Amino acid sequence: MNLTDIIALALRNLSQAKLRTALTVIGVVVGVAAIVTLVSFGLGLQQNILGQALSKLDVFTSITVRGASADMLLELNEGRSGSEIEKSDSTPAPQPADDPNSQPTDRFPRPRRVLDDEAVLEIGRISGVKYALPVVNFSCYLRYDGRVRRMNIGGAPAGLSDYPRFRTFLAGRAFAGENSDEAVVTEEFLAAFSPKGPQDRRNGRPRGNGPFAPAPTKSEAERAADAAQVIGKGLILLIPRSAQTSTESVFGIPMISLSPTEKTDDSVPENEQSFDQHIFKIAGVIPSEGGINFNPFGSPRVILPMEKAKRFRDFNRDPTERLGETLAGDSGYMLADVRVVDPTQIKPVMDQVEKLGFRAFSITTQMDEINRIFLIINASLGLIGGIALLVASFGISNTMIMSIRERTREIGIMKAIGGSDGEIMKIFFVEASLIGLAGGTLGVLAGWVVDRLANSLANTYIVKNAASHIEFFSIPWYLSAGAILFAIMISLIAAIYPAMRAAKVDPIRALRYE
Structure with a gap:
């Protein structure tokens, strides 16, 4: 039998048990819809935070340069006492890396220069910098x-x-x-x-x-x-x-x-x-x-x-700023805001700022960690939805096993006229694939409907006064395609045992089966 014959036979077999097939497909639909809804919520959360909120604030092209007073306050916040900070040197002497007597350096090494107007102008002249301004x-x-x-x-x-x-x-x-x-x-x-x-x-x-x-x-x-x-x-x-x-x-x-x-x-x-x-x-x-x-x-x-x-500002210094200045012995700015021409310039500019003797921070340096967190969130949400699809896989196995019992004589006839074990298994695998394809496709559509409804209700009743419409869910093409392929894969796995069992049917005993 060629593939066309196998598909036609599989469709005929499924249509002969419409109710059982429909219930099995519904189980897959529920599982896939749960996966799509939960994962799309995680992706929507990621898109809102990274794709919209942070982009509007231009943090992907922003570098914050810290002055000595800001680093002093960071040290104080880490638990160092005032006396410890006062006794510490502004620039610790470097020690050889292989020196067994070397002591760990400060977690927040102090800038070697005062962050004043001249320093801000010098930072602004670095290649790739759009502008630099004191905060x-x-x-x-x-x-x-x-x-x-x-x-x-x-x-x-x-x-x-x-x-x-x-x-x-x-x-x-x-x-x-x-x-x-x-x-x-x-x-x-x-x-x-x-x-x-x-x-x-x-x-x-x-x-x-x-x-x-x-x-x-x-x-x-x-x-x-x-x-x-x-x-x-x-x-x-x-x-x-x-x-x-x-x-x-x-x-x-x-x-x-x-x-x-x-x-x-x-x-x-x-x-x-x-x-x-x-x-x-x-x-x-x-x-x-x-x-x-x-x-x-x-x-x-x-x-x-x-x-x-x-x-x-000289007459209205913030108390926190005054504390940092007193500790550092530095009357320069606490922070400077640096904007680069595009995100690819973040790392080179930060390196140049460090060479000038300042500490720099950018949210882009933390993007790997942020994306890792969202990956864990999305995987966890997908796992929760996957449990429903796992339950549906038992329904697929049950449908296939029941189909074997009902078609034992038919399987025997196919083997008697030359059908191989592989062809028998292919029929059951194609049936399972069709169930997975139908359930996956309908599940994606159901997930999309649930997402649209939930998003509409959320914008109407929860954030109705927001300045703009918020998309709480995001269904990219790869999520839809992945959900359908995952449903087909689970269906094929669920059909392994029934297919092998069907292939082992003895044709002589099957022909006698009533």
């Missing part, structure tokens, strides 16, 4: 709409068209130049100054649907309309006339007052007369940055021209 953040009091808050302030360059935070504006534009008295604010700024009421705030967080309510409760058009209302309005920064000092100390190290980063009441700073007032006009409003934030100071709510932010 300038501080907190200060500001007055807006008759209320005073203490907020995070950041600095950004003027005229840099591809600066990530300035790519999307709800209203307005970026500031005109480094010397302009203009500022860009975020949606969190609007929410912080929303009208206060018993139903609008809880634990200092605005809520409700009133003016300037948090962005998730409003549509895109409403957010843009609210943002347009503040364009051109003025906000006042209250900058102390001299650098803040304090007699408080940690590990014997002078510290400034550890006041909260943001106050949620309408109180004004003590001795307001000792503050200079700097008026800035709101030029633009940008959307919330989202849940992923790599800035150790938190997301700035107000962004000023870089040069003005640098000037004001």
